[in-house]
Amino acid sequence: xxxxxxxxxxxxxxxxxxxxxxxxxxxxxxxxxxxxxxxxxxxxxxxxxxxxxxxxxxxxxxxxxxxxxxxxxxxxxxxxxxxxxxxxxxxxxxxxxxxxxxxxxxxxxxxxxxxxxxxxxxxxxxxxxxxxxxxxxxxxxxxxxxxxxxxxxxxxxxxxxxxxxxxxxxxxxxxxxxxxxxxxxxxxxxxxxxxxxxxxxxxxxxxxxxxxxxxxxxxxxxxxxxxxxxxxxxxxxxxxxxxxxxxxxxxxxxxxxxxxxxxxxxxxxxxxxxxxxxxxxxxxxxxxxxxxxxxxxxxxxxxxxxxxxxxxxxxxxxxxxxxxxxxxxxxxxxxxxxxxxxxxxxxxxxxxxxxxxxxxxxxxxxxxxxxxxxxxxxxxxxxxxxxxxxxxxx
Amino acid sequence: xxxxxxxxxxxxxxxxxxxxxxxxxxxxxxxxxxxxxxxxxxxxxxxxxxxxxxxxxxxxxxxxxxxxxxxxxxxxxxxxxxxxxxxxxxxxxxxxxxxxxxxxxxxxxxxxxxxxxxxxxxxxxxxxxxxxxxxxxxxxxxxxxxxxxxxxxxxxxxxxxxxxxxxxxxxxxxxxxxxxxxxxxxxxxxxx
Amino acid sequence: xxxxxxxxxxxxxxxxxxxxxxxxxxxxxxxxxxxxxxxxxxxxxxxxxxxxxxxxxxxxxxxxxxxxxxxxxxxxxxxxxxxxxxxxxxxxxxxxxxxxxxx
Numbered sequence: 284x285x286x287x288x289x290x291x292x293x294x295x296x297x298x299x300x301x302x303x304x305x306x307x308x309x310x311x312x313x314x315x316x317x318x319x320x321x322x323x324x325x326x327x328x329x330x331x332x333x334x335x336x337x338x339x340x341x342x343x344x345x346x347x348x349x350x351x352x353x354x355x356x357x358x359x360x361x362x363x364x365x366x367x368x369x370x371x372x373x374x375x376x377x378x379x380x381x382x383x384x385x386x387x388x389x390x391x392x393x394x395x396x397x398x399x400x401x402x403x404x405x406x407x408x409x410x411x412x413x414x415x416x417x418x419x420x421x422x423x424x425x426x427x428x429x430x431x432x433x434x435x436x437x438x439x440x441x442x443x444x445x446x447x448x449x450x451x452x453x454x455x456x457x458x459x460x461x462x463x464x465x466x467x468x469x470x471x472x473x474x475x476x477x478x479x480x481x482x483x484x485x486x487x488x489x490x491x492x493x494x495x496x497x498x499x500x501x502x503x504x505x506x507x508x509x510x511x512x513x514x515x516x517x518x519x520x521x522x523x524x525x526x527x528x529x530x531x532x533x534x535x536x537x538x539x540x541x542x543x544x545x546x547x548x549x550x551x552x553x554x555x556x557x558x559x560x561x562x563x564x565x566x567x568x569x570x571x572x573x574x575x576x577x578x579x580x581x582x583x584x585x586x587x588x589x590x591x592x593x594x595x596x597x598x599x600x601x602x603x604x605x606x607x608x609x610x611x612x613x614x615x616x617x618x619x620x621x622x623x624x625x626x627x628x629x630x631x632x633x634x635x636x637x638x639x640x641x642x643x644x645x646x647x648x649x650x651x652x653x654x655x656x657x658x659x660x661x662x663x664x665x666x667x668x669x670x671x672x673x674x675x676x677x
Numbered sequence: 678x679x680x681x682x683x684x685x686x687x688x689x690x691x692x693x694x695x696x697x698x699x700x701x702x703x704x705x706x707x708x709x710x711x712x713x714x715x716x717x718x719x720x721x722x723x724x725x726x727x728x729x730x731x732x733x734x735x736x737x738x739x740x741x742x743x744x745x746x747x748x749x750x751x752x753x754x755x756x757x758x759x760x761x762x763x764x765x766x767x768x769x770x771x772x773x774x775x776x777x778x779x780x781x782x783x784x785x786x787x788x789x790x791x792x793x794x795x796x797x798x799x800x801x802x803x804x805x806x807x808x809x810x811x812x813x814x815x816x817x818x819x820x821x822x823x824x825x826x827x828x829x830x831x832x833x834x835x836x837x838x839x840x841x842x843x844x845x846x847x848x849x850x851x852x853x854x855x856x857x858x859x860x861x862x863x864x865x866x867x868x869x
Numbered sequence: 870x871x872x873x874x875x876x877x878x879x880x881x882x883x884x885x886x887x888x889x890x891x892x893x894x895x896x897x898x899x900x901x902x903x904x905x906x907x908x909x910x911x912x913x914x915x916x917x918x919x920x921x922x923x924x925x926x927x928x929x930x931x932x933x934x935x936x937x938x939x940x941x942x943x944x945x946x947x948x949x950x951x952x953x954x955x956x957x958x959x960x961x962x963x964x965x966x967x968x969x970x971x972x
């Protein structure tokens with residue numbers, strides 16, 4: 284029996300970490316993710332976990348400590364947001380290239396500047412090519428569930444990559460919501476032990492980690508790392524299927540909502556996808572069909588599946604809660620259009636909306652603007668502007 | 678889809694409006710509802726106006742934006758009336774619930790033409806007489822439940838006894854006064 | 870701590886499927902297989918009769934090329950790996966190491 288609970292998104296992630304009981308958590312506080320290590324440190328103080336909690340002096344050190352701990356043979360976790368993630372930057376790449384399946388709770392916040400504590404996706408989007416698997420969460424339940432699945436995905440022998448689980452800062456991280464928890468013993472059995480093949484503290488088989496890698500071998504290592512990212516997709520599907528057997532909650536590479544009979548589709552991440560579903564229900568009641576496509580696995584980017592599913596729509600609006608400053612659309616837009624083009628899908632008209640930057644609230648009215656425009660394009664086949672901003676004062 | 682009750686709280690940093698919204702979410706959760714309780718974060722300073730929200734529903738909630746057309750607005754401090762447009766978007770079928778020594782008739786002219794119900798409760802007096810200190814959120818919680826009817830007053834009180842027993846396990850002497858504060862607010866709220 | 874495992878190098882022509890994961894070197898100590906002795910242009914000469922066995926030379930050698938026997942006494946250089954940097958020559962207080970051109 285699931286445990287009916289009400290927790291904030293941060294608390295949900297911290298509870299997942301408690302149930303996972305990692306060997307090491309090294310973290311430095313930053314709004315809005317601070318509560319994750321804060322709650323976790325109380326679990327440590329209360330003896331509810333065996334974890335070595337390392338309160339470091341910066342996020343660079345937090346990730347460095349995680350790299351050391353994971354390379355030593357332990358299971359390491361951390362949490363951060365925005366500039367904290369940015370300060371981890373070089374270490375993110377080192378964790379990934381060293382094939383260390385660290386798990387990071389990323390509570391999305393606007394990356395400075397201007398200085399802002401609220402939610403958008405500029406932090407994790409900046410790390411999208413760092414070699415970390417990225418999984419996005421709509422609500423507290425998904426933030427919890429994705430944390431429980433993260434170790435299994437990252438630690439799979441075909442993967443061995445670090446995993447970033449993202450949720451929206453404040454909007455879900457500080458919102459109390461209903462969720463179902465899995466019992467401790469079931470989590471323990473599901474997550475299992477971490478038994479790396481090679482690790483630093485193995486007396487029988489000592490290794491060297493992170494040596495200089497010249498042009499003679501570096502390319503081969505990168506190619507191998509790229510393969511791990513390609514192979515991660517099937518592991519995400521397998522682990523999610525096993526999780527569904529355990530909990531009844533179904534997760535895929537993405538969620539397609541209200542797709543039946545719809546010619547218009549809106550692609551949107553995290554909490555705004557929930558608001559979009561709410562509006563989609565209202566539209567459906569009025570006989571207007573707009574599908575909501577919510578990516579879950581963003582790195583690796585499931586090109587084949589996305590192109591196949593989106594091919595049926597006449598009009599697609601891709602919503603980006605991050606500005607790429609490339610004069611060519613947000614990160615999701617670039618990835619989605621590239622996937623469609625690469626797979627020879629030329630039917631749908633695709634437009635981009637940059638929205639919600641710096642925590643600008645996304646109202647149902649805003650979603651309606653996107654829905655109406657997408658319906659209009661589906662009906663007329665005409666696109667006036669590809670690159671749009673939603674909810675900014677003109 | 679069942680009806681979603683949406684509540685917006687206005688308070689000042691340090692008065693416990695956020696805590697009150699979370700307590701209300703807790704109580705509604707304990708009676709089997711789907712809930713959301715979330716604050717709108719701004720400058721985190723003692724005395725700064727703050728806003729918090731609740732959604733309470735029989736069905737799952739997927740919406741994740743602030744509340745612009747609340748069914749109920751709770752004002753924890755009547756000095757906010759001049760600083761904040763508290764009735765913005767407030768449904769006229771709903772109600773404004775305010776902590777004040779004034780009567781509903783005295784408050785109405787201050788509300789930019791809001792035509793719905795205005796309920797007043799003197800949470801300061803209740804708090805000081807029952808708890809010995811000024812904690813307006815506990816009586817305000819009682820007033821909200823009474824006015825909104827989001828849950829039965831009996832089941833709400835039973836739940837609060839349970840959660841106070843948990844929360845004040847080391848200070849059992851404060852449980853009774855807190856319950857008393859809620860009950861008095863339920864009895865004394867005016868303008869129903 | 871010693872390890873009985875056979876030392877190997879990462880082959881120069883290994884492909885990406887067979888290369889070690891993450892750049893790890895699972896044969897710790899395999900630097901021994903990499904002979905750097907032929908990089909030398911200057912060569913240290915150990916003058917055993919002047920040597921007081923103070924062992925100040927031992928920790929400064931960047932290539933672990935000053936060998937110490939089971940009795941804790943230094944013996945001659947490991948010329949398979951000595952690059953001829955001359956640090957040992959500088960630290961020796963007894964002028965017990967000569968430094969000559971490699972021939």
